[in-house]
Amino acid sequence: MSLVVTKNFGNPQSWTLDSYRAAGGYTALARVLREMTPEDVSDLIKASGLSGRGGAFFPTGLKWEFVRKDPKTPRYVVVNGDESEPGTYVNRYSLELDPHLMLEGMIIAAYACHATLGYVYIRGEYGLAHERTQAAIRDAYAAGFLGSGILGTSGFDFDITFRRGAGAYIVGEETALFNSLEGKRGNPRYKPPFPTNVGVWGLPTAINNVETLSAVPDIMRNGAEWFQDLGRGEAAGTKMYCLSGHVAEPGVHELPMGVTARELIYDYGGGVAGGRGLKGFKPGGASSAPLTPNELDAALEPKSMGALGTIMGTGGVVVFDETTDMVDVAYRDALFFEEESCGFCIPCREGAPNLVQICERILHGQGTMDDLELLEELGASMMASFCGLGQFAHQPVRGAARRFREDFVAHIEGRPIPAAAS
Amino acid sequence: MAIHSGAPRRATLDDAERPKLDQLRQALAPLRDEPGTTLEALYAAQDIFSYVPPEAVTLIAKELRLPESEVFGVLTFYSMFHRKPAAAYVLRVCRDLSCHLTGAPQVLHAFNQALGARVGEVTEDGLFETESVSCLGLCDLQPALMVNLEQHGPMTADKARALLDDLRARGAR
Ligand SMILES: Cc1cc2nc3c(=O)[nH]c(=O)nc-3n(C[C@H](O)[C@H](O)[C@H](O)COP(=O)(O)O)c2cc1C
Ligand code: SF4
Ligand code: FES
Numbered sequence: 001m002s003l004v005v006t007k008n009f010g011n012p013q014s015w016t017l018d019s020y021r022a023a024g025g026y027t028a029l030a031r032v033l034r035e036m037t038p039e040d041v042s043d044l045i046k047a048s049g050l051s052g053r054g055g056a057f058f059p060t061g062l063k064w065e066f067v068r069k070d071p072k073t074p075r076y077v078v079v080n081g082d083e084s085e086p087g088t089y090v091n092r093y094s095l096e097l098d099p100h101l102m103l104e105g106m107i108i109a110a111y112a113c114h115a116t117l118g119y120v121y122i123r124g125e126y127g128l129a130h131e132r133t134q135a136a137i138r139d140a141y142a143a144g145f146l147g148s149g150i151l152g153t154s155g156f157d158f159d160i161t162f163r164r165g166a167g168a169y170i171v172g173e174e175t176a177l178f179n180s181l182e183g184k185r186g187n188p189r190y191k192p193p194f195p196t197n198v199g200v201w202g203l204p205t206a207i208n209n210v211e212t213l214s215a216v217p218d219i220m221r222n223g224a225e226w227f228q229d230l231g232r233g234e235a236a237g238t239k240m241y242c243l244s245g246h247v248a249e250p251g252v253h254e255l256p257m258g259v260t261a262r263e264l265i266y267d268y269g270g271g272v273a274g275g276r277g278l279k280g281f282k283p284g285g286a287s288s289a290p291l292t293p294n295e296l297d298a299a300l301e302p303k304s305m306g307a308l309g310t311i312m313g314t315g316g317v318v319v320f321d322e323t324t325d326m327v328d329v330a331y332r333d334a335l336f337f338e339e340e341s342c343g344f345c346i347p348c349r350e351g352a353p354n355l356v357q358i359c360e361r362i363l364h365g366q367g368t369m370d371d372l373e374l375l376e377e378l379g380a381s382m383m384a385s386f387c388g389l390g391q392f393a394h395q396p397v398r399g400a401a402r403r404f405r406e407d408f409v410a411h412i413e414g415r416p417i418p419a420a421a422s
Numbered sequence: 423m424a425i426h427s428g429a430p431r432r433a434t435l436d437d438a439e440r441p442k443l444d445q446l447r448q449a450l451a452p453l454r455d456e457p458g459t460t461l462e463a464l465y466a467a468q469d470i471f472s473y474v475p476p477e478a479v480t481l482i483a484k485e486l487r488l489p490e491s492e493v494f495g496v497l498t499f500y501s502m503f504h505r506k507p508a509a510a511y512v513l514r515v516c517r518d519l520s521c522h523l524t525g526a527p528q529v530l531h532a533f534n535q536a537l538g539a540r541v542g543e544v545t546e547d548g549l550f551e552t553e554s555v556s557c558l559g560l561c562d563l564q565p566a567l568m569v570n571l572e573q574h575g576p577m578t579a580d581k582a583r584a585l586l587d588d589l590r591a592r593g594a595r
Contacts, residue, residue, distance in 0.1 A: 085557070087561050091559075127572070128573070163462075185499040242562065246524070286518070
């Protein structure tokens with residue numbers, strides 16, 4: 001299978017400019033500037049089916065077109081490297097091992113958007129990624145891939161500022177990230193207006209995930225159809241999936257978008273750790289509701305996951321062995337959202353601690369069947385939250401209570417947790 | 423952010439540290455005219471003092487021409503900023519799902535037992551403190567932790583104790 005976003009990971013010193021250029025790096029940019037108009041670029045990206053890897057899967061080419069068509073200037077391209085969804089570490093690999101690939105994609109995005117300014121924002125904890133990405137930006141300037149008159153063109157100027165976060169999951173939400181870039185608390189903003197029209201500093205902004213941008217250079221080289229065909233069925237391209245939890249071999253795998261969880265866990269992850277049975281798995285980070293072994297053959301892509309009442313999310317798959325207490329899993333998720341709720345709106349600020357309390361009651365044998373009803377009601381009220389964090393926070397807890405109801409009932413009735421069926 | 427109970431994590435400068443405010447003023451000079459640099463300014467203060475004392479908040483507000491309340495608001499929003507003197511080695515132990523399932527609680531316990539300290543307490547020699555933190559994006563290294571920004575994992579209780587010996591040998595930086 002063709003690799004798109006991880007193809008250089010095994011090259012010696014893969015993060016350096018020399019290594020990247022030896023692997024053909026920055027030739028896609030050169031060709032784009034020579035042969036394509038900004039419209040050609042966004043049209044090609046639209047046709048490729050590339051959609052946002054940050055988890056919302058918005059069509060990338062369309063986003064760029066919206067930004068280009070907004071008359072306000074300067075326009076911005078922002079890289080979202082805040083990656084903080086529990087179970088997810090794919091952007092870390094890209095930033096540590098191939099920052100130039102992301103930069104080349106970002107510069108092509110700037111060309112397509114008529115953007116002149118950019119930010120790369122990386123979460124505060126990714127120290128090695130900071131070093132290598134900052135070095136990559138410096139080297140790209142020195143080689144003429146950034147700055148004024150890029151690669152000898154007249155009129156294509158693009159400047160990048162590097163910024164790091166300081167510990168806050170919510171800042172991954174795009175409008176919260178703009179606030180953080182502006183030096184403020186990372187609370188989200190109202191949408192609409194959308195970032196494509198009113199983004200960082202109130203100006204048109206294309207904000208994209210690291211992985212989304214890393215796919216761009218090869219799409220420019222090989223065409224839209226090539227990328228489309230890399231996915232399974234209707235899903236386009238490849239996706240970096242990553243495994244953790246009770247899996248034999250945790251790690252990152254770039255696979256066709258729409259690979260099944262069975263393939264990922266058993267063919268690529270070596271199965272459940274210790275050869276134990278599988279109780280369930282989470283398809284994409286803390287925000288995704290867990291699934292059962294009966295759902296192992298569902299495709300890990302947004303549509304099939306949506307049909308099962310969960311989300312594809314980040315592709316951070318977490319595996320649970322047969323001994324796992326799914327109430328405890330739900331509790332860990334609730335604790336995460338309680339900690340990371342930014343406190344700006346009431347349904348989430350009050351709802352997240354309530355989720356924790358209900359899980360605690362059940363875990364400690366003080367729960368009742370009414371608590372399961374209460375979870376559903378609480379979830380419905382949290383749908384009124386201001387941003388995605390609160391709107392998703394209850395889903396993994398409710399999802400666990402529905403699909404793994406026996407575990408919840410066992411706690412409530414004071415019985416041992418049933419062993420997994422498989 | 424969850425609101426933590428207990429005494430506010432705040433401490434003021436002692437006389438020996440006051441001259442460092444000049445060092446901070448110099449570090450802030452290049453940030454003054456670039457908009458949106460509050461986080462970088464707070465990092466600069468933390469690099470100098472190991473934490474962000476109230477005096478630094480006042481200075482940052484003055485130099486960046488912002489209300490002090492706004493700088494303080496930013497300081498309290500982000501979990502990586504310290505408001506009391508931090509240890510030379512901050513052991514950030516992940517407590518989220520993947521690490522939790524694979525032994526993070528035992529690792530944290532091993533640290534705290536070996537150090538005779540609770541989460542957030544600096545040891546008397548000033549070398550160590552543990553933090554129990556959200557997912558570090560190191561889940562392939564589960565259970566994972568960071569020593570300041572250095573990645574470690576997969577950890578066990580034994581490796582945790584060995585790590586402390588390593589770090590003691592390195593000494594305060
Ligand atoms: C609570 C929350 C956290 C998010 N965290 C991230 C993140 O860490 N990285 C990311 O790329 N997108 C994250 N997103 C999605 C972004 O808001 C946005 O959709 C994305 O950066 C757009 O880039 P893409 O289209 O390339 O995916 C988050 C969204 C929400 C609601
Ligand atoms: S939903 Fe939660 S994270 Fe989002 S704005 Fe409301 S309190 Fe903040
Ligand atoms: S869950 Fe511990 S590093 Fe991600």
